[in-house]
Amino acid sequence: MEIFLFFYRHFLVRALLVAVTLFIFLYGQVKYACAQPDVETSLNNSEEVKVMMQADRIPPAEISPVVIDGMRYEVVHWGKERGLEQNGGYIAAIDVASGQERWLLKIYDVQYDPMMEEDVQDIFIKSMTKPFFSKKLKIVDELGRKYIVDTTDRSIQLE
Numbered sequence: 554m555e556i557f558l559f560f561y562r563h564f565l566v567r568a569l570l571v572a573v574t575l576f577i578f579l580y581g582q583v584k585y586a587c588a589q590p591d592v593e594t595s596l597n598n599s600e601e602v603k604v605m606m607q608a609d610r611i612p613p614a615e616i617s618p619v620v621i622d623g624m625r626y627e628v629v630h631w632g633k634e635r636g637l638e639q640n641g642g643y644i645a646a647i648d649v650a651s652g653q654e655r656w657l658l659k660i661y662d663v664q665y666d667p668m669m670e671e672d673v674q675d676i677f678i679k680s681m682t683k684p685f686f687s688k689k690l691k692i693v694d695e696l697g698r699k700y701i702v703d704t705t706d707r708s709i710q711l712e
Contacts (some may be wrong), residue, residue: 613641613677613695621688621704623649628678629657639663641677642694644702658707660692660700 616628629635629643637643642663646655663676680693690702691712699712 610673610675614679616678616681618647619681619683619690620649621683621690624655624704625649626681626690626704628681630677639665640672640675644678644681644690644692646704656707658702658709660702660709661694661698 613630618625618627620626625647627645627647629637629645630641632638632640632643637657637659639659639662642661643657643659645657647653648655660678661676663674665671665674676695678692679695680691682691683689684691688704690704692700692702694700701710701712702708703710
């Protein structure tokens with residue numbers, strides 16, 4: 554009888570606890586693996602998630618505006634949303650005092666291949682800076698091309 558109690562105290566109870574724990578763990582794993590995704594959740598139906606799941610490229614970086622002589626120059630990333638012919642490659646000049654857009658300038662052309670998805674062909678402006686003591690903007694696109702824009706006459710030069 555002492556051998557049975559010794560075995561019971563030291564092995565059987567621990568073995569039973571391990572078996573129950575293992576069963577609970579494995580049952581949970583099997584149940585989780587067989588679960589059907591809940592497509593009716595608000596997260597899966599949100600517009601943001603749909604756009605993220607369909608996106609073929611990362612969105613362009615936000616570019617800080619540059620102010621020169623009372624005009625704020627901003628990069629316009631999503632030109633097609635404004636009815637323009639391409640996404641990327643545009644800057645807008647906005648009067649700081651009134652907040653009105655004065656003009657829009659296309660810096661470069663994007664050539665779209667009709668056999669490819671357009672969103673992967675978009676080329677956006679990567680940076681826009683103003684050199685010291687100058688009324689010009691230095692613009693770099695995602696391909697590394699550099700442009701100099703004279704804000705007084707809106708001329709564009711490839712650097």
